[in-house]
Structures are given as structure tokens and as C-alpha cells.
Amino acid sequence: MEQGEAKNGQDAGFVRQAFQKIAPRYVLTNHVLSLGVDVWWRKVTAERVAQRKPDTILDLATGSGDLAAEVQKWCPEAMVIGADFSQPMLEEARGRGLKRLMVADAMNLPVADATVDVVTVAFGLRNMASWPGALCEMSRVLRPGGSLFVLDFSLPSSAPVRSAHLFYLRHIMPRVAGLITGERGAYEYLCSSIEKFPRGEEMCALMRANGFKNATARPLTFGAASLYEAEK
DSSP: OOTTSOOSOOOHHHHHHHHHHHGGGHHHHHHHHTTTHHHHHHHHHHHHHHHTOOSEEEEETOTTSHHHHHHHHHOTTSEEEEEESOHHHHHHHHHTTOOOEEEOOTTSOSOOTTOEEEEEEESOGGGSSOHHHHHHHHHHHEEEEEEEEEEEEOOOSSHHHHHHHHHIIIIIHHHHHHHHHSOHHHHHHHHHHHHHSOOTHHHHHHHHTTTOEEEEEEEEGGGTEEEEEEEO
């Protein structure tokens, strides 16, 4: 699917069930599928967050807490809160030593208006029921001038690299993930969502249309992932 054809997010019910099933092997699977480069992507994100010197950070779709834990390392004085709608995933995060965790749907956060300095979300916005709705909710909880960081998969701009990457997404990733987790169908769905997800300038425009300004996109690893930044 070409850019611009999908605007409405994913099947939240299916995503919830999928993450409950793959929670125990989620971290291992991510590292294997990305050949470990996802660790670097999170470090890049955490470093950028630290440059804002935030006091309060809300990590949405925190999952097993990988990004929240990395951000806490870079921002040791900050209060980092992880939120996810999957209790099994939060149990994995708790096992990583994260203490400030809450079960919450990013589409309807139990957080007061304008109380957070930074919102982060890694590989989570793509799986939310409404991308515009989720962005508006993130804007609501951010203080004026607060920052949003979205890390997610994207597609390389170079045609030959993109073709190779799409082959990997469609034919290799689901099989490998299925062997590790026993849930190949879940990863077929999640991998296909990458092709539908806005990227580059389209994502920046989506952020600008839903409560943000100064949106930028930074491709990572030839565009296999991208880090988006914006201000409320």
C-alpha cells in the first residue's frame, strides 16, 4: 500500500490479544528480528529526550518497558511513567525494574491536561485504533511547549533497499517470529501494518494537524525505522 492510503489506525482488539500472547518473548523477538539494531534506535531516542531536560515523561504503549528503561538511564532525575493497555506486557516491564506503570489506553489516558513534559511512544502509535485521535490525546496531556517523540518502523526511500525490506517484512519476519513466539499470525498482522503506517513528511503533516508544531522526521538504518519529534 502506498503512502496516504491508511489513516485510521489498527484493530485495537486484535492488537491487545496479540500482545497478551507474545508478551513473554516480545523482547527476544524484537532483538532477533532487528538484528539488535532496535537497541540503538532506543538509545538515539532516549538521548534526544534527555536534551529536553524533562521532569515528567510518559511512555505510551510501553510494552515490556524497553524505551522507558532506556529513557530512565538518560534522565535519572526525571519521573518516567510507563502506560500500556496490556497487563501481561506491563508484567514484563515490571520484571525489568520499572516501578511507575499503569494500565491505560492511549486513546483515553487517565492523565490530567497539560501535566507532562515529554510523551514517548516506540512501535506503538502504529497499532492504535486512531492515529489522529491518539495524537490529539498526547497533545492534551502535554504542557505547552512539551515534546512528543515517536519511534516506529518505516520503509526505506531507496527503491532497491525498500524492495528487499518489503520481502523481509512479508516473508521472513513473520516466519522467524512465529518460530520464536508460536504466534505467526500476530506478526503477519503487525508486519503488514508497517506498510500502511504514514512515514516521513506524511507523518509530520499528521502530527501538525493534530496538536503539534515543528515536526521533524529522522530516518534510522536506511529508513527501516524513523524517529519523529514535535512540540505541542
